[in-house]
Amino acid sequence: MTTHSSTAARPARRPGPQRRRPRRPHRLRQALVALLAGCVVAVLAACSGGSTARNAGPGITVWIVEDLPDRVKATQAIVDDFTQASGIPVELVPVAEDQFNQLLISSAAAGDLPDVVGGVPLAQVRSMSANELIDTAAVGRALQALDPSTFSDRALSLTRDGQTPLAVPSETWMQLLYYRADLFAQAGLEPPTSYDAVMAAAKALDKGDMAGFVGATAPGDAFTEQTFEQVALGNDCQLVQEDGSVGLDDKACLEAFTFYGDLIDKYSVPGAQDVDTTRAAYFAGRAAMFIWSTFALDEMAGLRNDAKPNCPQCTKDPTFLAKNTGVVNSISGPSGKGPAAFGEVTSWTITAQSAAEPSTKFVEYMFGDGYVPWIGIAPEGKLPVRQGTPDQPKKFADAWATLPAGVDTKAALSKFYKPEVLQALTGSTEQLSRWAFDQGQGNLLGALQGEQPVATAVNEVTSGTDPDKAAKDAADTVRAIQESLS
16 A cells, blocks of 8 residues: 655544434534433433443443444443452443434433543534533543643644643544555556645546545535545635634635535536445445545455455455555645644543542543553554553554454454555644634534534535535534524
């Protein structure tokens, strides 16, 4: 597998493990409480299997924003080890990401928040913060006990409000533009690191059953927003400008919408595309480029039975795509100011209704004895942002490189990918960019997760709507939500 990095590295979570369903609309806490208080008991019983273990005695309740059975089982083993070592009982509750906000606010209304939440994306950390559901003092104590200097500076900056830590950052996945390096070489094409290079390659390789590019277009889907955000960041298209104003309808964003619309209209496959169909097209050998997260790495190597490559060459060599795929970490546009990597940081946080002392001990454990087993659940999409300990600064980074990836078959990624690929991934966090966070409006990004105005605009543009109109409509929606938060 070849790589090209324009100083940075980048990317969607098994675009996200939980990005398969659109999220429910976001509301302010007061509205959600009024709407959901009547169904609190039923909803929580459904989520936790009706367990009342938390109220039966001392212990803590831990939610993980993961509901894939194999990951829940592996997390339960870590939790059991913690209980055995500490004597603190833990009830583990898996929560699907698209149900998280609803269940969290329901729990808050009932005075029955979990003590700890893990695997939380940045936008949801901000939603929790906006609704005053985080014990920032307890989070701060856990972080100090672990030593902030052992964490990625960028991950720390994205998970705090000013100087107040909202969560302890755990891992990241990066979003990548994957491309058929063999076809690029045969056609004498440059790596697709710019709008012009992507468009030229898509045009040259779009022939017969091969689409030049396939990317997300489904409306109301977080994966569509994530894909476009990666493309937009490379052109310095910002959701929010430095002065706090919404920027979705400015020149840079119009260029990004127009580029993506033309790319999809001219060189992609018909119909709305989502997290599953984009991967399927590339794995079948029917697309020369696609955008996905680092979670594709194990699947592309043939380590997951329900998502194996099935390209014509893959019958003879299941690792054909892994060997012949290149990755680009950032795509620069005409108005771009340099490489901008897109990815997600997932974290552990302690809630405002927690039993603070045992919760802090649990979080510290998840970054100590529990850390390697946790990132080992899916190393292709859990790149450690805590590189090591004060005594062993590279302990966790070094361990990650040897962890077996995959689901049905396990093997180290180093067996399939060159060292520079893995080095680019582990060193990419410091270049990670996200809309609104650097402008101090991370809460706004969290508030957009329900209505998904950007995904709607992308779908409209790729369906023939004038980019100016789609961008203006999206910007107006964002302004209304921004105003509701002030």
